[in-house]
Amino acid sequence: MKRILASLAALAMLAGPIAATDVAAQQRMQQQRGEQDSAREQMQAGRNMPIREIERRIIPRMDGDEYIGFEYDPAAQAYRLKFIRDGRVIWVDVDARTARVLRISR
Numbered sequence: 023m024k025r026i027l028a029s030l031a032a033l034a035m036l037a038g039p040i041a042a043t044d045v046a047a048q049q050r051m052q053q054q055r056g057e058q059d060s061a062r063e064q065m066q067a068g069r070n071m072p073i074r075e076i077e078r079r080i081i082p083r084m085d086g087d088e089y090i091g092f093e094y095d096p097a098a099q100a101y102r103l104k105f106i107r108d109g110r111v112i113w114v115d116v117d118a119r120t121a122r123v124l125r126i127s128r
Contacts, residue, residue: 069099069119070099070118070119071118071120073092073101075121076118077089077092077103081103083123084105087105087107088106088107089105090105091104092104100115100118101115101118102115102116103116110128112127113126114126114127115127
């Protein structure tokens with residue numbers, strides 16, 4: 023009986039970090055979902071350009087760098103497009119209203 027209790031206690035200790043990781047992952051997913059909802063609302067209201075239009079304008083300017091995806095910052099009303107070149111990440115911040123490149127971080 024003591025062995026069973028000890029084994030259960032050990033399993034519970036191991037599961038703790040996993041549960042914490044799941045909570046953090048869920049919080050990140052909720053934040054991303056909120057950002058997506060905000061981007062969609064701004065676009066539907068005519069304040070932001072659709073991300074596909076922004077991608078159509080920006081990706082060709084990146085000299086064949088591999089496009090990975092984007093994030094949306096509702097506070098700045100800006101998209102951050104992610105590219106990779108020679109194993110290095112390149113972030114391109116773009117105004118969501120005008121598609122103007124705000125900054126390129128290499």
